[in-house]
Each structure stands twice: as structure tokens, then as C-alpha cells.
Amino acid sequence: MTPGAAPILSVDSVEVSYGPTQVIFGVSLDVPTGGLCCLMGRNGVGKSTLLQTIVGLQPARSGTITLAGQDVTRRAPYDRVKQGLAYVPQGREAFPYLTVHENLRVVAEASARSDADSVEAALERFPRLRRILDRPAGFLSGGEAQQLAIARALVTRPKLLLLDEPTEGIQPSIILEIEDAISDLKHDGLAILLVEQYVDFAIRLADTYAIMDVGRIVAGGDIATFEAARVQELMAV
Numbered sequence: 001m002t003p004g005a006a007p008i009l010s011v012d013s014v015e016v017s018y019g020p021t022q023v024i025f026g027v028s029l030d031v032p033t034g035g036l037c038c039l040m041g042r043n044g045v046g047k048s049t050l051l052q053t054i055v056g057l058q059p060a061r062s063g064t065i066t067l068a069g070q071d072v073t074r075r076a077p078y079d080r081v082k083q084g085l086a087y088v089p090q091g092r093e094a095f096p097y098l099t100v101h102e103n104l105r106v107v108a109e110a111s112a113r114s115d116a117d118s119v120e121a122a123l124e125r126f127p128r129l130r131r132i133l134d135r136p137a138g139f140l141s142g143g144e145a146q147q148l149a150i151a152r153a154l155v156t157r158p159k160l161l162l163l164d165e166p167t168e169g170i171q172p173s174i175i176l177e178i179e180d181a182i183s184d185l186k187h188d189g190l191a192i193l194l195v196e197q198y199v200d201f202a203i204r205l206a207d208t209y210a211i212m213d214v215g216r217i218v219a220g221g222d223i224a225t226f227e228a229a230r231v232q233e234l235m236a237v
């Protein structure tokens with residue numbers, strides 16, 4: 001993380017509605033360049049909606065989204081991806097009938113940011129995937145599918161990676177592999193916005209944090225200011 005540098009992502013006073021129902025109310029959030037921001041909060045408070053809005057899959061009704069110094073609020077998702085944004089949705093979608101290797105190659109061929117080595121570079125982060133390259137993605141365990149989903153995002157050589165609950169429903173041994181991979185990516189300078197309910201995992205990785213409750217950011221800042229007891233209270237059902 002570069003202290004004092006402009007943030008790679010700034011979300012400023014963003015509001016989002018599904019039809020008549022507003023779910024995001026004036027949310028502002030920064031991801032430091034080369035840093036990891038962890039977004040936490042109970043189910044249904046709007047974390048996934050906020051990520052989808054950053055990617056451009058949901059329109060912001062008002063507010064501004066700035067990515068690497070450019071206002072992308074009204075830009076199409078593919079244009080944001082071209083600027084260096086990558087998104088791993090909750091649920092880790094892949095093409096179920098394509099193999100692990102084919103899933104990576106499809107992304108490499110479609111992305112303007114990929115190069116001859118980017119599939120190989122993505123696989124280096126996830127040794128487990130190398131052992132199952134020819135397996136159809138529909139036959140992976142939850143942990144393998146999550147690793148494939150992150151690897152697919154990395155093939156586009158992003159500057160900022162959005163991860164939506166990468167540990168959800170995954171066995172502990174693979175959670176540690178995913179944590180190691182995220183930690184290595186961060187050390188190599190990739191900025192990450194991580195949505196995570198598993199607080200211990202989040203704190204070990206984060207530089208900054210934000211807590212969301214019913215569409216608003218209710219606490220946040222440098223991870224040094226993180227108070228576990230207060231956060232547990234905000235996240236209690």
C-alpha cells in the first residue's frame with residue numbers, strides 16, 4: 001500500500017434502488033492503491049449490491065464512482081473491466097461444461113488486458129487447480145470453484161479485485177489456501193475490496209475496513225482502529 005497515494009477506487013455518496021425500493025443510501029468508501037479494504041455486515045444490508053454497482057451491473061441513482069482517477073459512474077461494465085476492474089461474484093459462476101483450463105482460456109481470449117502468460121500466472125496462485133485442469137467446472141468442490149473464480153478474474157491482469165464472500169460455505173483447509181493467495185496478491189500490489197463475514201480472516205488481511213448496516217456505512221477506517229466487540233455488535237443478527 002502506498003501511503004498518501006490517491007485511492008484506486010472512490011465511491012462517493014452512492015444511492016441505489018431496485019425499482020421503488022432504495023437499498024443503498026449515500027455510501028462513500030475508498031480502496032487504497034495497493035491496499036485491501038474489507039467490507040463487512042449482516043446478510044441483506046447491501047454489500048453485494050454495492051459491489052455490483054461498482055462493476056456497473058446495477059446503476060447508481062446518484063453519487064460518483066471513480067476508478068484509477070477516472071469517473072466511471074456512467075460507463076458500461078466491460079469498459080470498467082478494461083480499466084482494470086475484476087469482479088468475483090458471490091456464488092462463483094463458471095461455465096460448468098468447460099474444463100478448468102478452458103474456463104481460464106475463454107477469459108484470456110476475451111480480455112483486452114490478458115497476454116500470453118496470464119493463464120499460467122493465474123494458475124501459479126492456485127496449485128490445486130493445476131491438478132484438475134481437465135475437470136469440468138461443474139464437478140468442482142466449493143473451494144476449488146472459488147479458486148477457479150479468482151483465477152479467472154486474475155487472467156484479466158486487474159488493478160482492483162472485488163471479491164464477494166470468498167469463504168462462504170468452504171472447508172477450513174481450503175479457506176487457508178485462499179487466504180494465502182489473497183495475501184500474496186496483496187503483497188504483489190493488487191488492490192482488493194473484500195466482502196467477508198468471517199471476521200478473523202478479514203482482519204488478518206485488511207488495511208482498512210467498513211461496516212455496512214441497512215444500506216449505510218456505520219463504522220470504518222484504518223484496521224488499527226478496528227474494535228472486535230463493537231463490530232460483533234453491529235454484525236449480530
Ligand SMILES: Nc1ncnc2c1ncn2[C@@H]1O[C@H](COP(=O)(O)OP(=O)(O)O)[C@@H](O)[C@H]1O
Pocket residue numbers: 018023041042043044045046047048049050
Ligand atoms: N435483484 C434484486 N431485486 C430486488 N431486490 C434485491 C435484489 N438483489 C438484492 N435485493 C435486496 O437488496 C437488499 C440488499 O441485498 P444484497 O446486496 O444482496 O445484501 P448482502 O450482500 O449484504 O447480503 C436486500 O434487501 C435484498 O433482498
Ligand SMILES: [Mg+2]
Pocket residue numbers: 047048049090164
Ligand atoms: Mg451478498
